[in-house]
Amino acid sequence: MWEHRCKVAVSGVGFSRITRSAEIPLAAHALEAVKAAVADSGLEMADIDGLATYPELPATGHAEVDGITIVSVNCMMAMLRLPNLSWHIQTESVNIGGAVQQAVNALLAGVCKYAVVWRAMHNPRGTYQNLPGTYAQGATQFTAPYGFGGPGQGMAVAYTRWLETHNQNREKMATLAVTQRKHAQLNPYAYFHGTPLTREDYLNSRMVAYPFCLYDCDIPVQGAVAIVLTLADRARDLKPQPAYIAGYGQRLHFEVAGRIGSLSSYMEGGRSSSKLTWERSGFSPKDVDVAQIYDGFSASVIYGLESYGFCKEGEALDFIQDGRIELNGELPLNTFGGSLSSGRIHGLQHIIEGVLQASGRAGERQVKDANVSFVGASAPIVQGTTFIFVREPY
Amino acid sequence: MSDWSKVTRPIPVPNELSRPFWDAAKQGVLAMQRCQSCGHYQHPPYPTCVDCMSVDLKFEPVEGKGTIYAYTIMYHTGDKRFAPAVPYASIIVELDAAPGALMAGNLLEAEYTEAKVGRRVEVIFQALNDDITLPQFRLARDTTPVQRS
Numbered sequence: 165m166w167e168h169r170c171k172v173a174v175s176g177v178g179f180s181r182i183t184r185s186a187e188i189p190l191a192a193h194a195l196e197a198v199k200a201a202v203a204d205s206g207l208e209m210a211d212i213d214g215l216a217t218y219p220e221l222p223a224t225g226h227a228e229v230d231g232i233t234i235v236s237v238n239c240m241m242a243m244l245r246l247p248n249l250s251w252h253i254q255t256e257s258v259n260i261g262g263a264v265q266q267a268v269n270a271l272l273a274g275v276c277k278y279a280v281v282w283r284a285m286h287n288p289r290g291t292y293q294n295l296p297g298t299y300a301q302g303a304t305q306f307t308a309p310y311g312f313g314g315p316g317q318g319m320a321v322a323y324t325r326w327l328e329t330h331n332q333n334r335e336k337m338a339t340l341a342v343t344q345r346k347h348a349q350l351n352p353y354a355y356f357h358g359t360p361l362t363r364e365d366y367l368n369s370r371m372v373a374y375p376f377c378l379y380d381c382d383i384p385v386q387g388a389v390a391i392v393l394t395l396a397d398r399a400r401d402l403k404p405q406p407a408y409i410a411g412y413g414q415r416l417h418f419e420v421a422g423r424i425g426s427l428s429s430y431m432e433g434g435r436s437s438s439k440l441t442w443e444r445s446g447f448s449p450k451d452v453d454v455a456q457i458y459d460g461f462s463a464s465v466i467y468g469l470e471s472y473g474f475c476k477e478g479e480a481l482d483f484i485q486d487g488r489i490e491l492n493g494e495l496p497l498n499t500f501g502g503s504l505s506s507g508r509i510h511g512l513q514h515i516i517e518g519v520l521q522a523s524g525r526a527g528e529r530q531v532k533d534a535n536v537s538f539v540g541a542s543a544p545i546v547q548g549t550t551f552i553f554v555r556e557p558y
Numbered sequence: 559m560s561d562w563s564k565v566t567r568p569i570p571v572p573n574e575l576s577r578p579f580w581d582a583a584k585q586g587v588l589a590m591q592r593c594q595s596c597g598h599y600q601h602p603p604y605p606t607c608v609d610c611m612s613v614d615l616k617f618e619p620v621e622g623k624g625t626i627y628a629y630t631i632m633y634h635t636g637d638k639r640f641a642p643a644v645p646y647a648s649i650i651v652e653l654d655a656a657p658g659a660l661m662a663g664n665l666l667e668a669e670y671t672e673a674k675v676g677r678r679v680e681v682i683f684q685a686l687n688d689d690i691t692l693p694q695f696r697l698a699r700d701t702t703p704v705q706r707s
Contacts, residue, residue: 306602310664420600420608426660
């Protein structure tokens with residue numbers, strides 16, 4: 165087990181307003197979320213001395229404009245003018261989960277005391293994937309000429325591989341979309357709060373990139389979320405019940421850019437990340453009380469459930485049936501609605517829900533006796549990270 | 559059948575790593591990067607052999623026969639360049655000669671509903687302009703050997 169297990173905790177969490185597309189500068193969303201997380205902890209802004217984010221803009225073909233379409237560490241520094249700032253970083257190779265892990269490391273190293281991590285996500289007005297190019301450069305020279313324009317198709321190809329090699333039926337995925345939407349009705353921050361979804365809605369929805377229909381895709385939004393991390397001893401003196409970080413991992417599998425569709429790469433990515441998390445925490449999948457698994461596209465949850473070890477390969481679409489992923493089921497899953505129903509703000513939403521469940525602060529959607537709370541914070545293939553949060557240090 | 563006649567495909571820009579691939583395709587030859595130390599084929603090309611770390615890599619002709627490893631049928635019209643062809647099949651092919659090297663393509667000369675995991679396909683070549691020819695795929699015609707010019 166990891167000698168640093170439960171030595172760092174997540175304290176406060178914060179949400180900004182969420183809109184379907186950009187109405188105000190993204191920086192305003194990020195500021196709102198960071199202020200809310202600091203206030204939730206009962207801290208003053210002057211206490212914050214560490215900053216970390218993953219600022220990438222997933223909407224391709226749009227310019228990265230700091231403060232408008234991304235919110236970098238520099239942008240946050242300029243807004244907050246923190247008098248005691250002592251550490252900051254932006255991550256690239258492991259998405260927002262990597263920024264959280266770097267903050268954990270910085271706290272353990274003693275180079276900051278209260279670190280804030282945020283994820284701000286821009287949704288441009290008009291077309292999300294802006295693909296007007298005449299030429300296909302770099303890795304896209306082997307994919308774009310064949311009409312592989314966006315991440316949806318890249319994910320969809322591995323999903324046909326999964327469905328047809330395991331002789332499975334995509335209609336079973338309705339259970340995931342409908343259950344997550346049901347969970348979102350108990351989450352006031354969810355984009356689809358107040359908008360239910362039925363099995364018939366799923367089955368009758370338009371196809372986007374087969375096997376993905378509309379409800380297999382998350383909903384792009386403009387918004388931001390943030391968390392405050394600190395050492396466990398300090399976290400206990402703050403306002404909210406902390407969620408202790410029992411272990412974390414990151415994907416160790418490398419995929420060559422432009423090599424798309426490999427199902428085995430999803431599995432290797434997920435296995436490598438979760439193995440570290442299981443070993444460091446000392447837990448195994450059967451110990452988990454509640455799980456959040458990244459769902460930018462529905463199939464990511466399938467790859468996650470299997471590669472993290474919650475079920476065998478080829479069985480995930482059966483695993484999610486029969487109430488197993490409901491709030492009172494064997495493995496309550498994406499209890500905040502997931503990105504499918506809450507909106508696309510990448511994996512920090514999943515981390516926040518993992519924290520809220522572990523700390524008993526999930527309100528109406530609280531899973532009973534949730535002590536071991538698992539999070540897979542990105543699609544397991546390229547940028548996957550995994551975490552376990554616990555209520556009680558051990 | 560998908561109507562490709564009004565599609566404007568983005569044109570690949572060869573770089574240091576990929577130029578031999580496109581030069582061969584222009585001649586109607588499918589060439590793939592092969593490690594001269596361990597014999598591993600890989601695609602897309604990479605600066606080192608991803609199996610053994612050797613930097614001794616060369617492009618070698620490979621037979622253009624393989625199976626559909628995975629596919630998707632595109633219905634969304636967000637990419638205006640390809641909108642006239644929807645629904646269309648974008649496929650990932652694993653060549654018999656190069657297991658693990660995954661090549662993207664479209665399934666041409668067939669209904670998009672013919673795309674299935676495990677289907678046998680063979681390479682054909684589609685000239686985009688004077689410089690660039692795309693390797694593409696059609697269902698395998700077992701009685702007809704693959705033609706190379």
